[in-house]
Amino acid sequence: MVTADLKGKAVLVTGASSGIGLAAVELFGGCGAKVALNHLPDDARGPEQIERLRGAGLDVVGAPGDVSKPGVAEGMVERAAADLGRLDVLINNAGTSNTVDPVPFEDLDAMTEEFWNVILTTNLVGPFRCAHAARPHLVKTRGAIVNTASVAGLGTRGSSIAYGASKAGLINLTRTLGIALGPEVRVNAVAPGLVDTPWTKPWPEARKRQYIDATMMKRVVQPEDIANAMLFLAVHPAISGQTLAVDCGRI
Numbered sequence: 001m002v003t004a005d006l007k008g009k010a011v012l013v014t015g016a017s018s019g020i021g022l023a024a025v026e027l028f029g030g031c032g033a034k035v036a037l038n039h040l041p042d043d044a045r046g047p048e049q050i051e052r053l054r055g056a057g058l059d060v061v062g063a064p065g066d067v068s069k070p071g072v073a074e075g076m077v078e079r080a081a082a083d084l085g086r087l088d089v090l091i092n093n094a095g096t097s098n099t100v101d102p103v104p105f106e107d108l109d110a111m112t113e114e115f116w117n118v119i120l121t122t123n124l125v126g127p128f129r130c131a132h133a134a135r136p137h138l139v140k141t142r143g144a145i146v147n148t149a150s151v152a153g154l155g156t157r158g159s160s161i162a163y164g165a166s167k168a169g170l171i172n173l174t175r176t177l178g179i180a181l182g183p184e185v186r187v188n189a190v191a192p193g194l195v196d197t198p199w200t201k202p203w204p205e206a207r208k209r210q211y212i213d214a215t216m217m218k219r220v221v222q223p224e225d226i227a228n229a230m231l232f233l234a235v236h237p238a239i240s241g242q243t244l245a246v247d248c249g250r251i
Contacts, residue, residue: 001027002027002224002228002231002232003031003231004231005031005032005170006028006032006033006088006235007032008032009032009033010033010034010035010036010084010085010087010088010089010090010092011025011029011033011036011084011088011089011091011120011234012036012038012077012080012084012087012089012091012130013025013028013033013037013038013093014038014063014067014069014090014091014092014093014094015039015093015095016037016039016046016049016051016091016093017037017039017040017043017045018193019223020148020195020226020227022037022049022224023037023060023222023223024181024226024227024230024231025033025049025053025058025060026053026090026227026229027224027227027230027231028227028234029053029058029060030058031075032058033089034061034085035060035061036060036062036084036219037053037061037063037177038063038065038067038076038080038082038094039064040065040066041061041064041066044199046062046064047062053175054134054168061071061083061084063082063184065079066077067092067122067127067130068222073126073133076130077129077130077134078133079205081134081137086140086141087134087138087141087161088144088156089121089145089146089234090095090130090131090134090143090145090146090149091146091230091234092127092131092146094120094122094126095122095126095148095160096119096123096126097119097120097160097162097163098115098122098162098207099159100202102159102160103160103161104172107162108239110160111160112201113160115162116129119162119163119165119166120162120169123166123169123170124166124169124170124173127170129180131145132179138181138185139184139185141187142184143177144185144186144187144188145181145187145189146187146188146189146190147189147190147245148189148190148226149170149171149174149189149192149193150163150164151193151245151247151250152167152168153168153169153171153191153243154168154171154191154243154245154249156247156250157192174187174189174241175187175189178241179241182240185239188239188240188241188242188244189233189242190226190233190243190246191219191243191244191245191246191247192221192226192251193211193220193245193247193248194211194220195225195226196220196221196222196223200220212248214251215248215249215251216248216249216250216251217248218248219248221246221247221248226246232244236237
């Protein structure tokens, strides 16, 4: 496990009521940081997890808000920074596939304007909104941003054409934001492969086995694996503009 002394530091994690985001809150909080856990306003898991984590001794505050909504995302970041007292790390983890089952690439009719809009406003514009709002706070602390991309953005087949395109855009945004915000703020991304999360748990075992068999490590990625990569990128002083694939060695 990656570790660091983050006492006195403040972290905002978006999309953190479950899966990768929740693992990041636990890891950063366990390293001593005060963490704001962002969740959708109507997602009861957010307050439940905050209560659980506080009971475990972590310093966690709530930061409800939908990053896909203009104005709402920026307001959430400002409130979180105020509640935290500062902001050292922004983890842009909120995202959506907007589908339960993968959409065949050949099914272009499924890629409606509405489908594209949900994907892009959440997976690409949302992280930009949060980074834009967090910029003055992160400049003060010479902080860092870590985005959750996907191997789908690196050319691996994803859940849909729109999803892969959004994550490819986020990888590009990671590099260009690194240029725009440097040298004060470092910007990097993690590109997960198949992760054991609430979204993938219901998948047919045959689909999961096909992915596992195509990896060097013969297992799926755990949320904690991604959280460790996020922590590494958040604290390493010489890495910016990069995207790190964490996919158990996809062949």
